[in-house]
Amino acid sequence: MILKSQVEWALHCCAILAGLPKGRYLSTKALAEFHGVPKEYLSKALQSLSQAGLVHTTLGPSGGYRLARTPDELTFLDIVEAVEGKARTFVCNNIRANNPCRPQGYCESAPCAVARVMWEADEAWREKLRSVQLSDLIDTLAKEVPAELWKKSFEWVLERAG
Amino acid sequence: MILKSQVEWALHCCAILAGLPKGRYLSTKALAEFHGVPKEYLSKALQSLSQAGLVHTTLGPSGGYRLARTPDELTFLDIVEAVEGKARTFVCNNIRANNPCRPQGYCESAPCAVARVMWEADEAWREKLRSVQLSDLIDTLAKEVPAELWKKSFEWVLERAG
DNA sequence: GCAAATAGGGATATCGTTTATCCGTAATAG
DNA sequence: CTATTACGGATAAACGATATCCCTATTTGC
Ligand code: SF4
Ligand code: SF4
Secondary structure, eight states: OOOOHHHHHHHHHHHHHHTSOTTOOBOHHHHHHHHTOOHHHHHHHHHHHHHTTSEEEEOSTTOEEEESSOGGGOBHHHHHHHHHOSSOSOOOOOGGGGOTTOOTTOOOSSOOHHHHHHHHHHHHHHHHHHTOBHHHHHHHHHHHSOHHHHHHHHHHHHHHOO | OOOOHHHHHHHHHHHHHHTSOTTOOBOHHHHHHHHTOOHHHHHHHHHHHHHTTSEEEEOSTTOEEEESSOGGGOBHHHHHHHHHOSSOSOOOOOGGGGOTTOOTTOOOSSOOHHHHHHHHHHHHHHHHHHTOBHHHHHHHHHHHSOHHHHHHHHHHHHHHOO
């Protein structure tokens, strides 16, 4: 069980978009080139962000993406769920219904204990992701990324932002 | 991203094995029939439990599986990791290495902030699973499963336990 | 108005994992 | 000795993730 690589891409793209000056847009082409990933496929991830309402888009030359909210209103969970979906990672196939001892027509009132524990764990995962904002990531990166590289990357992006 | 159905099977099998009298064994065949899942494939899940040291096995007629520890020494995490593996669900493809602004020969000292947050969430998921013991599950099931069905299932298992 | 660039979406192909089955081997109870 | 079992390897089918291609509508700059 492994998350899509698109999740990593989407998170990185949002981090870049967070540094974009108000009103500017950055294209799929630029984002793909910056991260060294296939443009067409990255496009699908960005479309997921768009459908989830996390980013705004414009068409035409100088078009592209920008964040739809401020970085402190965007959580990791927003981004992860936009790409990976909101479905729980544990699906119950209700195998208890196959118990040969079961009376005919017996009907489960509620999801069983196994499923509930697995879903609580899933929720713990989501809760952790919900607790980290995009702005937290930016703060950390600003501290950890060497100043020189940070500045050059910023300029690289600005040159291509429409 | 979805967990293998084998995870559900393994959890249910362990719950059944927990009710087995000391020294008795239950075969793959019985477990597969009880849960209504393919015997050959369930066998793979049980082998995973065996390799992880969570269950003991014996060969021959009246052979099968029993728990290697008491139910309060077995956590959900033990069982889930035996089947699903211990690998983290977020893999870092190090796409920051593709940043065109990066100086030649630049070397990352540590995993980046994105990966760390995702790994913390992964750990929160595992911590939750670690906090629930198999004995907790049995307690809950004993309360929720109708007494009649519980008793009949127990007898069904005993008839087939070697 | 026109040409270039863009997001969006559908169709399709490739690849790897999950799911499932089959068979041969070694061990064990009766 | 026979029947039954766990175990492991080989293999196939089904499915989802990855990746590419192409067409459309829209917008910008000229
Ligand atoms: S016991 Fe729970 S997880 Fe298992 S089949 Fe029933 S509802 Fe699903
Ligand atoms: S920023 Fe983090 S998650 Fe992204 S490629 Fe680098 S190490 Fe991996």
